[in-house]
Amino acid sequence: MSNILVIAEHRSGVLRPVSLELIAGAQTIKQAGDKVVVAVIGAQADKFVSELSVEGADELVVVKSTSVDFDPDIFEGVVAGLIQDKAPKAVLIPHSVDSYGYAATLAAKAGHGFATDVFKLEYDGADLVATRGGYNQKVNVEVDFPGKTCVVVTVRASAYKPSENKGSPAVSNIDATGTASRSQNKDYIELGGGNDVDITTVDFIVSVGRGIGEETNVEDFRELADEVGATLCCSRPIADAGWLPKSRQVGQSGKVVGNCKLYLAMGISGSIQHMAGMKHVPTIVAVNTDPGASIFTIAKYGIVGDIFDVHEELMSQLA
Ligand SMILES: Cc1cc2nc3c(=O)[nH]c(=O)nc-3n(C[C@H](O)[C@H](O)[C@H](O)COP(=O)(O)OP(=O)(O)OC[C@H]3O[C@@H](n4cnc5c(N)ncnc54)[C@H](O)[C@@H]3O)c2cc1C
Numbered sequence: 001m002s003n004i005l006v007i008a009e010h011r012s013g014v015l016r017p018v019s020l021e022l023i024a025g026a027q028t029i030k031q032a033g034d035k036v037v038v039a040v041i042g043a044q045a046d047k048f049v050s051e052l053s054v055e056g057a058d059e060l061v062v063v064k065s066t067s068v069d070f071d072p073d074i075f076e077g078v079v080a081g082l083i084q085d086k087a088p089k090a091v092l093i094p095h096s097v098d099s100y101g102y103a104a105t106l107a108a109k110a111g112h113g114f115a116t117d118v119f120k121l122e123y124d125g126a127d128l129v130a131t132r133g134g135y136n137q138k139v140n141v142e143v144d145f146p147g148k149t150c151v152v153v154t155v156r157a158s159a160y161k162p163s164e165n166k167g168s169p170a171v172s173n174i175d176a177t178g179t180a181s182r183s184q185n186k187d188y189i190e191l192g193g194g195n196d197v198d199i200t201t202v203d204f205i206v207s208v209g210r211g212i213g214e215e216t217n218v219e220d221f222r223e224l225a226d227e228v229g230a231t232l233c234c235s236r237p238i239a240d241a242g243w244l245p246k247s248r249q250v251g252q253s254g255k256v257v258g259n260c261k262l263y264l265a266m267g268i269s270g271s272i273q274h275m276a277g278m279k280h281v282p283t284i285v286a287v288n289t290d291p292g293a294s295i296f297t298i299a300k301y302g303i304v305g306d307i308f309d310v311h312e313e314l315m316s317q318l319a
Helices: 020-026 045-052 073-086 103-110 217-230 236-240 307-318
Strands: 003-007 035-042 059-063 090-093 113-124 127-134 139-144 151-155 171-174 204-208 231-233 261-267 281-286 302-305
Touching: 003 073, 003 236, 020 035, 020 045, 020 151, 035 045, 035 073, 035 139, 035 307, 045 059, 059 073, 073 090, 103 113, 103 151, 103 261, 113 139, 127 151, 127 231, 204 217, 217 307, 231 236, 302 307
Parallel strands: 003 035, 003 090, 035 059, 059 171, 090 151, 113 151, 204 231, 204 261, 261 281, 281 302
Antiparallel strands: 113 127, 127 139
16 A cells, blocks of 8 residues: 655646646556545645545645745655655656756655656556657657656656546645745746737647748648638647747647647647647547658548648638
């Protein structure tokens, strides 16, 4: 009998969906008698109690700290304390810009097992095995942790379907306002397009990838999106090139389009990182010249063809 510790994540007063995904992920390694302990840290952590009271969470620890938002020193100190107190066999932390700031040092200082960007956890006999990508996501790598009684993993968003049914964990409170920090969060600034549409809330997306070839072609697909009442989004290379703002990027380091019902992927190959932001969409339509493109593995409807031909045909039908 052991504990599995899940660290919830919130930003600007909003609980991040990955928190509920990790509670679901914890169930996959829960063994008879184990307890899933969820911890939420922050000056207003208590406001997340209801949202985190879901099936699969056995205990909820509300940790009051001095910082409203994420703070690396406070999170590291608090989670280290929780590990001492709860002696978990595994600690699941969202793989995000927050965990980049403290998960590695937390594990290294105490000599825990450690793996990042994990998308699968399972037991092989008595050994915990974490699966993550390797060689730029070309292969899956299984990591085990010989001799480690506690393993810290950062888990990729969208790896698990979120735990959503209501639950009734035992709630306890800890005061960590004495935990020191060397920094102070002033503000969060969205990279590029700060006042842009919030793509996590829209229900119809036309998304363009490197298949559009040149920046001048973006306007054609913006026109198509406008005509059909969709929001124009993109894969990372398009945002990196500055052809569309970062706020339109879908994927692991972009946004998860949680509300989208219809996603038209134009010239997008379907990398793991892109799919992390949209694979849950009920109706995915993909257009790609390569019949072997990964995007077709999750598309409901696929067109093996040129996006410019499809664009022309759609525009002529809409005229
Ligand atoms: C840590 C990390 C985080 C990342 N985060 C993200 C993220 O959030 N979002 C994201 O998208 N990527 C992300 N990436 C990058 C990701 O690995 C891929 O490189 C990227 O998704 C590829 O974008 P793409 O599909 O547009 O381009 P490509 O992979 O180059 O695919 C272009 C596709 O277009 C097709 N094509 C070309 N011409 C045409 C045409 N005329 N008609 C039809 N099809 C055509 C090709 O067959 C190809 O399949 C991340 C990578 C890392 C390492």
